[in-house]
Amino acid sequence: GANKITIGTNGTVNAYTPGQVEPQQLGDITLVDFINHSGLQPIGGNLFVETVASGNPVQGTPGENGLGVIKQGMLENSNVDIVEEMVNMITTQRAYEMNSKVVSTADQMLQYITQNL
Incomplete structure (x- = not known):
């Protein structure tokens, strides 16, 4: 059996077996x-x-x-910028709060008009 398998950046998969100098190409x-x-x-x-x-x-x-290209043994890290996402979340939360206050104020105005007319 193979004691080492490598994957090249071009996708070539090679196996190194005991007693062989050159690797054997398994596929791509x-x-x-x-x-x-x-x-x-x-x-x-x-x-x-x-x-x-x-x-x-x-x-x-x-x-x-x-x-x-293919990189053997590499793991992809998160591509999310946590600081930017936290800022976006706070901005969205504040926009939601302001919109909620607008709806609440409009409701109070309608109640006032309904009660006084």
């Missing part, structure tokens, strides 16, 4: 892209399916034609 990992990423339909678990709006998948080699 390909990537796909879509014309309209927003048209993909989320199905949960960070999975998406193609739709008419997304267009057909375009298969390609990692690192070519604008496709990303």
Whole structure:
């Protein structure tokens, strides 16, 4: 059996076995892209399916034609800026509070008009 498996940035999967100097190529990992990423339909678990709006998948080699490269042993970190999201949340909360006060004031005005007419 293989004692080491590597994946190149271009998607080539190689296995190193005891007694062999050169690795044995097991296969290739390909990537796909879509014309309209927003048209993909989320199905949960960070999975998406193609739709008419997304267009057909375009298969390609990692690192070519604008496709990303593959990095073995790497994990993607969160791409959310926590400070920016907290500021957005506070801004949204304040806007909600102001809108709530407007509705409450309008209701009080209608009650006053109804009672005094």
